[in-house]
Structure formats: structure tokens, C-alpha cells
Amino acid sequence: MTRDAHLNELGEFLKARRAELSPRTVGLPDSGGPRRVAGLRREEVAQLASISTDYYTRLEQGRIQASAPVLGTLARVLHLDDDQRDYLFGLAGKSPGRSRQRTRQKVQPQLQRLLDDLNATPAIVMGRRMDVLAWNSLAAALVTDFGRIPEKQRNYVRIIFTDPAMRALYADWETVARTSVAQLRMEAAKYPDDPRLTALVGELSVQDPHFRQWWAAHHVAMLRVGTKVLHHPVAGDLTLDWDTLTASTDPDQQLVVWTAEVGTPSHDGLRILASWAADHPEAASEPAR
Incomplete structure (x- = not known):
């Protein structure tokens, strides 16, 4: 997969993950009215991540490369689990930079x-x-x-x-x-x-x-x-x-x-x-x- 393909996949991955969340899930007020998009809006994700809407939009469009700190913040904002977080960092060619908090293993x-x-x-x-x-x-x-x-x-x-x-x-x-x-x-x-x-x-x-x-x-x-x-x-x-x-x-x-x-x-x-x-x-x- 080329660098551009990785960036495009990263953008699609972010888009899919925000579509799974609701304002109430992430602590934002929900007016209860109809929403034009499923899940969170781009500006809501940007607000929660303390980045500009333009920056986040370009990230979803595969036009820019995100830094590791921004990826870590987005992983938290989008409630990614460990595997999803590792996948996000892998697409960006970055190291997760932290060890997982592993729970006690139980036999499957x-x-x-x-x-x-x-x-x-x-x-x-x-x-x-x-x-x-x-x-x-x-x-x-x-x-x-x-x-x-x-x-x-x-x-x-x-x-x-x-x-x-x-x-x-x-x-x-x-x-x-x-x-x-x-x-x-x-x-x-x-x-x-x-x-x-x-x-x-x-x-x-x-x-x-x-x-x-x-x-x-x-x-x-x-x-x-x-x-x-x-x-x-x-x-x-x-x-x-x-x-x-x-x-x-x-x-x-x-x-x-x-x-x-x-x-x-x-x-x-x-x-x-x-x-x-x-x-x-x-x-x-x-x-x-």
C-alpha cells in the first residue's frame, strides 16, 4: 500500500469511527433534532481533540499526515480500543508510544x-x-x-x-x-x-x-x-x-x-x-x- 493509499485509508477509518459515536457518548449536548450525518460531525471531533476543523477535515480527506500526539488524542476522542489504536498508528507509520494496559487473561x-x-x-x-x-x-x-x-x-x-x-x-x-x-x-x-x-x-x-x-x-x-x-x-x-x-x-x-x-x-x-x-x-x- 502506497503512502497516499495509507492516508486515504486512515481518513476512511476515522470517518467510520466517528459515525459510530453520538454526541451523548462523548459528553456533548444533543439537541435531539435530526442530524445530517451519522454519528459525530467533523467539527465536533475537532473540538474534542482541540484541533481546527480544517485540519481534521484535511486529515479525513487523506491530504495531510498527523503527528503521533494528534493521533493519540483522536484515539481517545473516538473511543478506540487497543487494536483500533494500533491500526490507526500503523496507517500513519507511527509508533503508539505506550504500552497497553492489559487486563488479566482468561481462557477463551x-x-x-x-x-x-x-x-x-x-x-x-x-x-x-x-x-x-x-x-x-x-x-x-x-x-x-x-x-x-x-x-x-x-x-x-x-x-x-x-x-x-x-x-x-x-x-x-x-x-x-x-x-x-x-x-x-x-x-x-x-x-x-x-x-x-x-x-x-x-x-x-x-x-x-x-x-x-x-x-x-x-x-x-x-x-x-x-x-x-x-x-x-x-x-x-x-x-x-x-x-x-x-x-x-x-x-x-x-x-x-x-x-x-x-x-x-x-x-x-x-x-x-x-x-x-x-x-x-x-x-x-x-x-x-
């Missing part, structure tokens, strides 16, 4: 329903900074009882480095741990100002020299697919493939599943573990919903 209902239906497949949902948002009983039986971990500490990387049982569970713990650090690096690139991620990195850097060394190496990796070998106290040795499914409703949430080829000892081991988990529900407490 579609992913929760899918988790509930996966009776023979261990699965978890990971969110930002690789926090564990939800899991099924078989994942708890396979990895750890996530429900016994305080919510603020329920982070996959943190569990790998702070739970001694993980070093016995994963046959190649070092590779698993290194990969998790590289994946966390990708999260840090997406959210460099996330205070919880910064605190997590600081905590693990102090507690574990391996984490400190691998974090300093700046290796990166995406959470996609792989194979893990586990020494499980109930199911025995398992070679499991893991894969991820990204939620279309929230790209920061990914469903991670572990599977084994049918007919293999690992597949049989998962079935044994599922039977054991059904007989020992206390070993896999459910998350609060």
Missing part, C-alpha cells in the same frame, strides 16, 4: 470447551508470557497439578525451572528448558514493557544460573511443534509429539496438545494414564472458572 470459551472434550489427550492453554491459563485432567496427570500452583506463579517456564520434578520428568530437561527460554524471548520481544514478564525474568535469573546464562544468549524460538521424551512415574517412558493451535479470538492464547501415534507404547501409556487420572481425580484439581 471455545478453547475451554475443547479442553473439556479432550479426554484422551493431554492439553493446556498458554497465554501471554507462557502463563498456563487452563488445562485438562490428563495434562495435570502428565505434567503437574497446575491447580495447586498459585495463579500468579502458574507459568510454564517458571514451573520448568523451579519444580524439581520437571528435571526427572523430561528425559532431556536441558533442551526443554533452553527451548522454553527461547520461546519466552519471543514473548519479551512482543511485550517489552510487560512488568510481570520483567519480574519473571528477574526472579529466574537470580534463582537459576542456567536460566541466566541462556537468557543472556538471546536465542529465540516460536511455540509451534516438537517431540518430548518423558519418564513418567505412572505411564512409564513416553515419546510424545506436541502441537499448538492459536485461538482466532485471541492470538495470545494457544492450545498445546501432546499426542502419540496409535499402536505405539506411548499411546498405550497415555491410555493407562487417562485411566489412572480418572481413578485419582484429587491428583488433577480443576482451575477456577
